[in-house]
Amino acid sequence: MSDHLASSYDLVIFDLDGVVFLIDKPITGAAEAVERLRADATPIAYATNNASRRAADVAALLNGMGVSAEPAEVLTSAGASAALLAERLPAGAPVLVVGAEALRAEVRDAGLTPVDSLEDEPVAVVQGYGPEVGWKILAEAALAVRAGATWFATNTDRTLPSPRGPLPGNGSLVAVLRTALDREPDVVVGKPQPGLFRTAATLFKSQRPLSIGDRLDTDIQGAVTAEMDSLLVLTGVSGPADLLAAPEDRRPTYVAADLSGLFRPADDARLPGPGGESGGWRVTRDGDRAALDGSGDPVVALRLLCAVTWDGVPVSAITATSPEAEELLRSWGVLDS
Template sequence: MANYDAYLIDLDGTIYHGKNKIPEAKRFIDRLKAAGIPYLFVTNNSTKTAEAFADDLTTLHDIKTSPKQVYTSAMATADYVASDTAGPKEKKVYLIGEAGLKEAFARPDIKVVPADEANYVVMGLDRTFNYEKLTEATFAIQRGARFIATNADTNLPSEKGMLPGAGSLVAAIETASGVKATIIAKPEAPIMEGALKRLKQPKKPIMVGDNYQTDILAGIQNGLATLLVYTGVSTKEQVAAKDIQPTHVIENFDQWSL
């Protein structure tokens, strides 16, 4: 195997299945720690804080993790808005989302405001989304606010079936406003650029995940090597049909040599 100097690693389906452990994944992380190779967990989930993810990894999966080792789409979105030189200098944001997004935007260079004062509309998954929020966001965008979305994931897996994801709510605002959102999360560039910056711009990074459409495409589209592990979303049949194949493919992490 090639020697990579940093790992960007997906979470659900890759390191765990919800609350269920993937033992091979823990052993993989243990090997990274022992080798002193830096890694960053990179997730499209904007609802939880980095602290919450780190706590879950530590307590539920026995993978001791610091919040600094987690980079969420909410954090990437806040980084993107704060550094958006094409937008207004003063960042006034109407926020639609949950705890992870709210914490990410609680920073001095961004001001969270009511919709009628906003020059940005930023949204992630919001399980209290309603017609009033749709209306306020639509009006703000029609007045010229820039429309930014954490991710475009249409569905989320659950015990009952596939739940509506943030992308389904983004689509409602896009339809009502007539404006396409700028998407931040995998497979788009902003979250990858933010993650690599946090890893201090490694020379030979690799993107690791279970989902070809998000994790692997994120690596392919942003010039990174990729490692697909068949413990989650994508199947061998689906991947075989793709024109561009992952750099590496494994059944589980016990097959991977650092």
């Protein structure tokens, strides 16, 4: 067996937005990474908080991008939410759906009745991301929750990654109702809750899964909660400054620039990095301050700095002592421009 990072795991669970694609464009190297895992006979699952597509639609989208996928490999927060609603409600119960048609279809297929008005007397509200969600359906949802309906959120991602930068996600839409109702949802189904991760591990009979994500507050925190190893890739929402400041429950096992890190030695990505120096970089600590010197691979510098910031050095107390280090820290937003 080869000794690259992925070879130690019997299942790789991919997040989608920010890991495999951005909106509708594949991220460079994603298709190649998936095919290499398949060539190594490593099972693959795709777990996404995005509730705007069904599993078959997600698989079709991936295949259309050149990333191989089967519907059975895809777990969505829409499907998981509908399954949970079906467990808790009687067959045929009316559920007010805030979100895309995919979420309505999942609710319908779960044996429940999707509705869109308080007059339909919904016993639950399920809220997921949908690009057409507007004031009218949010108002109906607020009225239904006030009337006693149980409020389910497929996820609370504040943003969605895109080639143009972060866009409002379902968490931003949930915040509208949170403000109007002055309360939290009764149930949040998707990441960072551990359900999607544990379901994937159960489906594939995995004893040692690896979860890959781009968000510390959902993908990585969810993996930590599910007691799984995780890899943060820097192709989506969370960046180096976020990782340096990450609390314990949002710290990944590994970090890599992109999915090619799966096929490099695990010790090249493990967090935190070795103390002192590595790969042309050197971190010197003086009490509650630290300095970065040298040049080289930015991920190596990031791992070295995690070793000190995760041990108490504030991110604001990091300085640079070489031009390359200064340029890198400025690009991360760690130093003032």
